[in-house]
Amino acid sequence: MSLIVQKFGGTSVADVEKIRAAARKAIRAQKQGHRVVMVVSAMGKNTDLLLKLAGDISENPPAREMDMLLSTGEQVSVALVAMAIEDLGSKAISLTGGQIGMKTDDSFSKARIQSISTERIERLLDEGNIVVAAGFQGIDDDLNITTLGRGGSDTTAVALASVLGADACEIYTDVDGVYTTDPRLLPEARRVEVISYDEMLELASLGSGVMHNRSIEFAKKFNVPIHVRSSFSDTEGTMIVAETESQTAPVCGAAMTPSESRVTVLGVPDVPGKSLQIFSAIADKKIAVDMVVQNVGDQGKADVSFTVRHDDLKATIKAIENILPLIGAHAVTFDDDVSKVSVVGVNMAQQTNVASTMFRALADANVNIQMITTSEIKISTIVPRSQASDALRAVHEVFKLHEKPTDAKSWNEIREARTENADIETLVSRLQDDALEALTLTGISLTKKQARVTLRGVPDKPGIAADVFETIGKAEIFVDMIVQGYDGVDGSTSVSFTVNESDLGKSIETATAICKKHGMRDVQQGKGISKITVSGIGLRSHTHVATVLFKQLTDLGINVEMIGTSELQVNAVVQSDKSDSALDNLKIAFQNSLA
Structure with a gap:
């Protein structure tokens, strides 16, 4: 049975109705025959509120306590999403970063993932649950809660997709894919159907808000297809894979x-x-x-x-x-x-x-x-x-x-022509490494x-x-x-x-x-x-x-x-x-x- 990881950002779970919509997407995927792991961010502006509270308490709060505080945002979200799934008639269980076995280093606010233990997730999936995992967080060797920094939920989702051998990682957000530039700045920007890991890495580092660069690094390293989709429509979105949309266009994005x-x-x-x-x-x-x-x-x-x-x-x-x-x-x-x-x-x-x-x-x-x-x-x-x-x-x-390049290929055309050439032994050895995010x-x-x-x-x-x-x-x-x-x-x-x-x-x-x-x-x-x-x-x-x-x-x-x-x-x-x-x-x- 195939496995899909679905990530829902803060705007996708900002209120009760959006939480129910996210739950329905996960249930629909499960009924289509997939095992489903959801990764959820904090609701809407919840993180901003927590940051303000910390600032009101202290001008220089300890980094460890900031991670303890900020991690609560995702814990609220995963519990509510799991409740929504149960209320809609399916089985779900919510897990914190520590409970999914995500081990990180001790760099508070910028922690790197070292390893992920998948036994518990696999068992819960086998029992028919939709697993709802808290993004953005893990634990270090001393069981301190750590956070992964900017784009941490994206990183969590792609990392889980990597270690679980997921068929795809679906990123649900408030936009319907990757555009040639930010459509809020240029309305004429075009949604691309396919973009390569390398191109997306550069665009992410340049401030493209759709994906964070650390998550793309994971995807490229472990050859995980990423599907960027809208939380609010059924638009096909954009596939982020090894291939590019056009073989001739000199530039794919600005x-x-x-x-x-x-x-x-x-x-x-x-x-x-x-x-x-x-x-x-x-x-x-x-x-x-x-x-x-x-x-x-x-x-x-x-x-x-x-x-x-x-x-x-x-x-x-x-x-x-x-x-x-x-x-x-x-x-x-x-x-x-x-x-x-x-x-x-x-x-x-x-x-x-x-x-x-x-x-x-x-x-x-x-x-x-x-x-x-x-x-x-x-x-x-x-x-x-x-x-x-x-x-x-x-x-x-x-x-x-x-304008769409004249030789632009769809994801279906690329998928039919592609040959999987990943060195499986190399990937397995990397996944067993003590530092998944190692250079x-x-x-x-x-x-x-x-x-x-x-x-x-x-x-x-x-x-x-x-x-x-x-x-x-x-x-x-x-x-x-x-x-x-x-x-x-x-x-x-x-x-x-x-x-x-x-x-x-x-x-x-x-x-x-x-x-x-x-x-x-x-x-x-x-x-x-x-x-x-x-x-x-x-x-x-x-x-x-x-x-x-x-x-x-x-x-x-x-x-x-x-x-x-x-x-x-x-x-x-x-x-x-x-x-x-x-x-x-x-x-x-x-x-x-x-x-």
């Missing part, structure tokens, strides 16, 4: 993260080990860093810029200020009036001019780009918060995201024969990035990494990009022409460089990955010239002479995490 903060460490000595010191201090606070830009050193100094969530800004600044003398940097500055606008698509790696198309759309909308980072499947820009909505609309329109790396690689070109003194105004990369595209130069950040001189920026070493001459010639056209300061080049790439699942939520990378480079006396990060990769551009040793050391350092 996202705007409104509350970002950009932090810049000024005057960092351009020597090995400084990036390690900076990001170790941040990782120690379990703060997730997103966009990272390190400009090319000038007169022995460089500036390092990165973005964090607005809520983490104060703690980030404090962490950096504490180590400024140790680093030998001049100062740390920040801008908390910026937003991030990004496009995502697994097909962009095989297509040219995606970046220049995005930059031109922003220029035409008179949006100024303050930072740029790229990865194989994502391009992110930092823009003034006042221009963020215009920027999102511009990129959504230029990539025609409101899982899919590869550590080295790309040699690369070169770097840097334009310095780039005017900080709309249209420059578009002209730069349109000109480079016309010269038929294939660009890999792109980073843009402040270079600390007259408010201008620097733009660096990597190319194949064979294209360096043509790239310098093109960059020199661009430099003269826009009155930039100069063009720099770097030969004999390599790109080290660490790829995997959980790179953003496991904040130590970049730290380990920088430590291995530091131990070998290797300086980092460029950095690029995404949900799926951390890239570092270094000189080639020691890059083979760096690759070997990284494989040893991460040997327990490699799939």
